[in-house]
Amino acid sequence: MSLDELRKECLDCKNCKLCETRTNVVFGIGNPNAKILFIGEGPGENEDLQGQPFVGRGGMLLDKMLSVVDLSRDKNIYIANMVKCRPPKNRDPEEDEVSACRPWLNKQIELIDPKIIVCLGRVAAIRFIDPNFKVTKEHGQFIEKDGRLVMGTFHPAALLRNPNQKPAAMEDFFALQAKIKELCPETY
Numbered sequence: 001m002s003l004d005e006l007r008k009e010c011l012d013c014k015n016c017k018l019c020e021t022r023t024n025v026v027f028g029i030g031n032p033n034a035k036i037l038f039i040g041e042g043p044g045e046n047e048d049l050q051g052q053p054f055v056g057r058g059g060m061l062l063d064k065m066l067s068v069v070d071l072s073r074d075k076n077i078y079i080a081n082m083v084k085c086r087p088p089k090n091r092d093p094e095e096d097e098v099s100a101c102r103p104w105l106n107k108q109i110e111l112i113d114p115k116i117i118v119c120l121g122r123v124a125a126i127r128f129i130d131p132n133f134k135v136t137k138e139h140g141q142f143i144e145k146d147g148r149l150v151m152g153t154f155h156p157a158a159l160l161r162n163p164n165q166k167p168a169a170m171e172d173f174f175a176l177q178a179k180i181k182e183l184c185p186e187t188y
């Protein structure tokens, strides 16, 4: 199965209650052959309206930080979310919603087969790295899981709220760049 075939199936998903309030399923965007996968939390209002991840203010910040380390959703990375449909009023996705959506993400990971996964924020990091993951303490560390390296860093929305954390987040992106050059230089 290709990523496009998976997307088509996902667009009809009714596995949880978020399907009742969504405008669009936000499947993901980027290079299907990327070696780097970024995982956010879930669509917000703009993403729900446009059907694409990270297109609001947080997305603009994310794209800017990515460009500093020569990464781009148009070129060499893929971006997805823990849940593909917007939780009403941007609340955190609930456990049953994350569980219901997880098979889509698992299949995306299987098809893209990234070498490095970057968790944007706590919601992704507690599921991919450690249920007790603390972003402020453990950001930027690479951990091996199932043959891939996984790193957690600040969520762009958190950086908009706390701009004083931007330098620490940028350090994580530079560490990522170094890891890419070591493990998958074809990214550049």
Ligand code: URA
Pocket (backbone or CB within 6 Å): 026, 040, 041, 042, 043, 044, 047, 052, 053, 054, 055, 058, 081, 157
């Ligand atoms: N926040 C996320 O976690 N994901 C998006 O796609 C947009 C905002």
